[in-house]
Amino acid sequence: MARRRNRVTIREVADDAGVSLQTVSRVINDEPNVRPQMRDRVQASIDRLGYVPSLAAQRMSGSRSYIILAINDRERTLADWRERQGTDWVDQMLLGGMLTCSKHGYRMMVELVDTHSDHVERELGAAIAALQPDGVILTPPHSENLQITRLLASRGIPFARIGSTEEGPGIRLTMGDEAAAYTATVRLIELGHRHIGMIAGPREYSLSGWRIAGWKRALTEHGLNAEGLSERGDFGYESGTQATRALLDRDPELTAIIGSSDQMTLAALEVARDRGLHVPRDLSLISFDNTPIVRFSQPPLTAIDQPIAETVSTAVEQLIGSDKSAGPSKVIDVEAQLVERASTGPAPRTH
Template identity: 65%
Template structure:
């Protein structure tokens, strides 16, 4: 029976380099207070021995866990996973967060928490006790949950609130939902549209209201009336169907619609097909999110491309900086979205466009 190969440990590296365990730990953790020649000696031993740093070794200093905990909304995440409808919020979070963590020798752990649960404090405290994270990333609607924010503030753990524009406890990071909705509205106005409908998202998410505000602001700035052009959804496909029918079956239907997420945009596209309203010749359509599904619709959908990966990456940077004692401003950090142009927008009927 073959003998199991003995794992190389931090002790082997220290012995080979002729330095203390603390010195090896400081090199592994990329700390500044190590002389260049000492750092090079330790790195030579790491390469020679094939040592792979473990979290246990990284934690030797006792001040950091090298774990960042990202928390997402349980019910909606599980619903999206089970529906298998191509939403990739979690994928993009992992892309941005894990890559940035890897640059700094950290790991990102992903947890689902029900923000409406009576046991939310117990769930969070249990996760914190088990993982001892160096920082926590909150996503909507947790970002503006006063109970969660107060709990983390009391625990004195650095935390970032993605999708929040509120200053105060924690570090707010916004994807500029209001500005993105305004930008999408102006995009349609510039192409000649005057009756632009908007399908809002769930009231559980503060960002839903910010997007409505952005749409209204752009309409008002252009001197356009938005009365009767707002329909409420909840980010689900079914709610998008109902909202689209409300707008498209009205006596004065809009010539363009902005939907607050891709699922509701897909529902709007289907309702338009059933009502024999051609997209984009008779109806222009813009979505939020830019998930994989909208690339392959007929026509492919123009969409607000939310910078989820870049925002999560920025959140990791801010947490690591705070953990290291760097000065982190509590003021709002904004990671701006862009519009990805495809084939679902055209000038309105009877208008040749700008």
């Protein structure tokens, strides 16, 4: 049986090149204070020995950790995992973040933090102390949690705030929520709908308000009424069921609903079936998220495709190239797209 080959260490490279460990580390980290001849000698040893730098070796210079830490909502993520519903948000976050980190020689790590916890500072502080990340990506609702943003700012750690436009430290990024809701509403108006409901997300997420604003703006511009046509949910299925029932009970002329998550919109689809309504002949539906499941519902849901991977990738690029001394930058808005499927159609002629 063949013996497993031992991993080449940074010390072996240093011994082979006849230099110190710190010199090898500076070459690995591409630092400027290394003479060209010395750099060539170390690189020749690296190539000859087949050495692959580890994070520990990269961190020896003390200037960088080569880790980007992403913080996601613990309670919601674990609930989805336990229900085996999947978390497309996390998947897309990893897709965009890991690939971009890898391109720059970085690693991306994910921590789940409960934004409601009294121990949030202690939990996050422990993660930061252990990992010493070069940057942190905050996702909603953490991106607007002052405990978290103040902690990162006080420690001089660059961070990105996805889903936040508030002034203050950190790189601000959004995913075109208001424009996407406006686009979805206009599309329904083009199909002849005049009574268009909105199932919004919880107030703790700013993006919920942005989506309501986009929906209202489209209705107002086309001389249509928004009053009484909005309900709030928590992004979950049960809340979508309750919101849809409330909207249909309140306005019998309702012919379209925009849901602020796939789960809530799938609930709307089930409520429509229970009431004998055909989708899209009697009721058109548009969802936010565009997770894989909506392609397999009957009918497949028209949805706003959120650019999660692209947004996280942009956040990583910004963090790696960030200047800690730079002042607040403008909000980076990554455009979302409307993907039309079979859940939208012309408004019923009787309305």
